Amino acid sequence: MTALAEVAEIAARTLAISLAATALALAVGCPIGLALARGRFRGRTPLLAFVHAGMGMPPIVVGLVFWLLLTRSGPLGALGLVYTPYAMVIAQLAIAVPLVIGFTAASVQALPPLLPDLLTSLGARRWRSLWLLVREARLGILAAVMAGFGAVVSEVGAAMTVGGNLRGSTRVLTTAIVTATGRGEMGQAALLGAVLLALAFLVTLLLTLMQQRPR
Amino acid sequence: MHVSLSGLRIDRGGRRILDIATLDFPPGTVTAVFGPNGSGKTTLLRALAGLERSDGAVTIGGRPVSRGDRRVAIAFQEPVFVRGTVRANLALGLELRGVPARESDTRLASVAAACGIAGLLERSPRELSTGEAQRVNLARALALAAPVTLLDEPLSGFDRIGRSRMLEEVPALLAAHAATAVVVTHDREEAFRLARRLVLLIDGRVAAAGDAAVIYRAPPDAESARLLGYTVVPAAGRLVGFPPGALRHGQGPAQFELTVTREVDMGNHRHLVGVTDAEAGAIVAEIRLAEGEPAAAPGTRITVHPSRWVDFPVPGSRS
Numbered sequence: 346m347t348a349l350a351e352v353a354e355i356a357a358r359t360l361a362i363s364l365a366a367t368a369l370a371l372a373v374g375c376p377i378g379l380a381l382a383r384g385r386f387r388g389r390t391p392l393l394a395f396v397h398a399g400m401g402m403p404p405i406v407v408g409l410v411f412w413l414l415l416t417r418s419g420p421l422g423a424l425g426l427v428y429t430p431y432a433m434v435i436a437q438l439a440i441a442v443p444l445v446i447g448f449t450a451a452s453v454q455a456l457p458p459l460l461p462d463l464l465t466s467l468g469a470r471r472w473r474s475l476w477l478l479v480r481e482a483r484l485g486i487l488a489a490v491m492a493g494f495g496a497v498v499s500e501v502g503a504a505m506t507v508g509g510n511l512r513g514s515t516r517v518l519t520t521a522i523v524t525a526t527g528r529g530e531m532g533q534a535a536l537l538g539a540v541l542l543a544l545a546f547l548v549t550l551l552l553t554l555m556q557q558r559p560r
Numbered sequence: 561m562h563v564s565l566s567g568l569r570i571d572r573g574g575r576r577i578l579d580i581a582t583l584d585f586p587p588g589t590v591t592a593v594f595g596p597n598g599s600g601k602t603t604l605l606r607a608l609a610g611l612e613r614s615d616g617a618v619t620i621g622g623r624p625v626s627r628g629d630r631r632v633a634i635a636f637q638e639p640v641f642v643r644g645t646v647r648a649n650l651a652l653g654l655e656l657r658g659v660p661a662r663e664s665d666t667r668l669a670s671v672a673a674a675c676g677i678a679g680l681l682e683r684s685p686r687e688l689s690t691g692e693a694q695r696v697n698l699a700r701a702l703a704l705a706a707p708v709t710l711l712d713e714p715l716s717g718f719d720r721i722g723r724s725r726m727l728e729e730v731p732a733l734l735a736a737h738a739a740t741a742v743v744v745t746h747d748r749e750e751a752f753r754l755a756r757r758l759v760l761l762i763d764g765r766v767a768a769a770g771d772a773a774v775i776y777r778a779p780p781d782a783e784s785a786r787l788l789g790y791t792v793v794p795a796a797g798r799l800v801g802f803p804p805g806a807l808r809h810g811q812g813p814a815q816f817e818l819t820v821t822r823e824v825d826m827g828n829h830r831h832l833v834g835v836t837d838a839e840a841g842a843i844v845a846e847i848r849l850a851e852g853e854p855a856a857a858p859g860t861r862i863t864v865h866p867s868r869w870v871d872f873p874v875p876g877s878r879s
Binding site for chain 1 (some may be wrong): 640653
């Protein structure tokens, strides 16, 4: 495999893993964010504080926790996920979820307080009302997606720990940069770095275009 | 549809903000809920829309009202809009209630014309002035043509000319679909021009309910009278309430002393403004001067009497 072909393969894998983790984080985090923003239940504020703390969780710690869970002798070892892309998606999901929850909750809370009552009074049933609220909070929720994707595509600690940086299987752009740098292959590291930046920029550009769509 | 409530009690922050034993809104009538700020008017309206958790029961046509009840349309005092154009905002409620697109377009056009917003339909609500937003807010509720229509301070953002027009248009639009309507207002003229029935709400309790003119002519207590624009002053050991324009120079059965503070030229007539000494502090009263009637100099004490008045017991005394 040529060096360029390998870079392309690593880039494609990076994109697939990070997009999968971000999409899952959105699917899990958006409803939780909505519930935290709209719900009035005991323990809501400590739960929000917990989520906010999670927004700055070090990826290496996340990786370590998931490695301990997924390693062959760990409680979930029987699943055989450690050192697979699935393990990387799971660890990255854990990194992105607090970001999506936190941003979603904040953007829904920033909506006019009367909006839920307005939608209900106009005739929106529960799910339609929630969907309309999400649509109104679109700016913040897409910011959540961008923050989540940015965090997972650029992290190296979790990917390295649970993925193992296996060539042709779990190597992603960040772990490949670490390897190239370790070997003193600075040209290769720079190329991988440029590809990573371009990838992050392109995905963010796409999300920004969606976010800033008029009306 | 007949709207009825009984045993309605709503507490917030440890304070009872609404306590109403029974209240009825007969089918097809327009009722103005009138009261000072913080008297529970908006909470009552929200309870009628099923948006408040409460003890007691609110029924529409004999069936309990539910949260998001589609028999009800409500225009909140604060205009809130969703993304999209004014047209999309007006159409949203119709779409959510399953009104066919063609009928929705027809209704939307007629309500927009009546509320003077036909030229705003393609604009974003963010581009609207306060008055325009208020009109769109009102139009959105009226477009639903619901059997029960609730309006919270519907004309607060209108200018004088627009308001005058809407005071004619709103009753006509409500009558067009025989709506039972409840209009919350703190403006007496608005209450009387929009509605024949009146509910006076003071501190979360119904002080009076019934025909607006009857209540105006005989307010049940001094506080209700003040709310309706009466001046209430102590005179000869009792409380005398009189409506605007009823005060005259000279002696009469309910006379009292007034110290003139100034003369005000209102353009088409003149007022004498004065204060009367009262235990609860000075009360300002106005006398409309007749054409050519000489004004009294500031500081002069004059005797005045109302041509029309209502007696109220002095608080704390045995009646």
